[in-house]
Amino acid sequence: MKLLICDDDISTIDVIQSQLDYKELGISTIFRAYNGQMAKDIIEKEGPELVLCDIDMPMGNGIEVMKYAYEKDRDIEFSFLTCYESFEYAQTAIQYGVTSYLTKPLDLEEVKICIQKMVANVRKKELTEGKQPQNRYDSLMSSILRQASDGVLGTNKEIMDAGLRANGMDFGADSTWRMVFTCADMTDAIRKTWNKDLLLYTISLLHDEALLDYVGTAHTVINSDDRFLWCQCFIPGEMKDKELQERCEKLIGFSDRYMSLVPVALISEPFRFYETGNVVCRLYDEMRKIRYFSGKIFFMNEEIKVDDLDPIRLNENQLLWYLKKRDESGYSEYISSRIESLNDTPENLDRFRKELVNVFITYFRDNGMSSNIIFMDPSIMSLDEKATSSRKGLMNYAMSLFRIQQDKLREYVDSEDIIARAKKYIDENYRENIDRNDVAAVTFVTPNYLSKLFKNNMNMNLREYINQLRVEEAKRLLLSTSMSVSEIASNVGYYNISYFSTVFHKLVGVSPFDWRNQKGKEDETE
Secondary structure, eight states, X not given: OEEEEEXXXXXXXXXXXXXXXXXXXXXXXXXXXXXXXXXXXXXXXXOOSEEEEESSOSSSOHHXXXXXXXXXXXXXXXXXXXXXXXXXXXXXXXXXXXXXXXXXXXXXXHHHHHHHHHHHHHHHHHHHHTSOHHHHHHHHHHHHHHHHHTTTTOSOXXXXXXXXXXXXXXXXXXXXXXXXXXXXXXXXXXXXXOOHHHHHHHHHHHHHHHHHOOSSSSSEEEEEOSSEEEEEEEEESOOOHHHHHHHHHHHHHHHHHHHSOOOEEEEXXXXXXXXXXXXXXXXXXXXXXXXXXXXXXXXTTSOOOOTTSOOOOOOHHHHHHHHHHTOHHHXXXXXXXXXXXXXXXXXXXXXXXXXXXXXXXXXXXXXXXXTHHHHTOHHHHHHHHHTTTOHHHHHHHHHHHHHXXXXXXXXXXXXXXXXXXXXXXXXXXXXXXXXXXXHHHHHTBOHHHHHHHHHHHHSSOHHHHHHHHHHHHHHHHHXXXXXXXXXXXHXXXXXXXXXXXXXXXXXXXXXXXXXXXXXXXXXXXX
């Protein structure tokens, strides 16, 4: 999907383009325009599906650009960025079906939500208007397979046949299929900051491509809990065992290399489509026994032995209690007893490591903190590599996790300390192009948690605080120097004088030009 960003302020486009993850949002190409005519030319030549447009631009404002696209019969999702809270503009925008109307100064989270809405609207149109048959096919096929997997379609061949025909499917209830059922522990992927929604989408694409050479998400049904991904890939026909095994090896290799996921694969025997519900139940029962055999491939027609796999079953609630109470001796005793009972194999040691890591991720998530403050620690990263080499290596890793977690907690968990660190960073860097993600990174909490904490403690959000500091510094420079307003705007962190003037007027009540003139006259009077 293609996005056009139009604004005569280049820095605004730079910020929007650099601060958002467009691949995650489903954007493949970004075009830039700095005036109305340039925007019209790009719409004519490139045909973007999405336009994020400033209203006040030279050579044709945003309303004119939208009218141009409308007159050219271009079906484009428009959203406006503007310094003007004008009812007339908003009324015209609504008349043409604009998605969002965002007033500057911009909140990047609102921009992200705006783009997500526009993308969703385009995809909805594609499905209903038939612009992309593959998308419609993927959606329909995936829905049919999920219903069959969940048992909604039942097991009656005649009824199922009628339902498949009604939906235009080119196969019947008696058609032959095989299924590759995979399960992957997401602990390491999440620890390495994968977004879960993007993870689900990517692994679905990977299953279809690796197992069927299909580019899309039609044949894979995905379910997940807080820790595991469960994927069912439906394979039409009777693909041979050897080829299925080779394709599963390819899938596991790609997942490990690019996503930090190492799934276990379970391959069904051939079955009739009307038997899907029963087959899925049997596969789930077996997968629960083997889900910790990361990277292994099993066939349902073979005896699956799990004798070598120790039942670890770490008590998460007990471990969370030790962390909360900072009980190092209780934690150490419990971990030591569980490690000593392990069958000393790399697979079991790795299972234990992942279960333990998952507890720490849960703890940090529940407390609104980023787990990166512990897992990105150099000493932990080094010990992580040795954790599966021996019981001793695993014990060292477990105790280091506890101690570093406690150190970080003492240093950062107090809300007053978080606010103090946030304010210190902002006070020192407000002249730079900073946002809440930058501040969250140095306070080691999640951006959402920081925003909530800052608002509760300061009675203003982060952006308001930054603007307040910038305006106060601008007032000082307006009085004490002969710098131009444009130079002062740049000096305090604004690269668009119009934007600076809007923020200044909002906080002070007059423009920076008028404020300087008023203060100068007051001084002359005195």
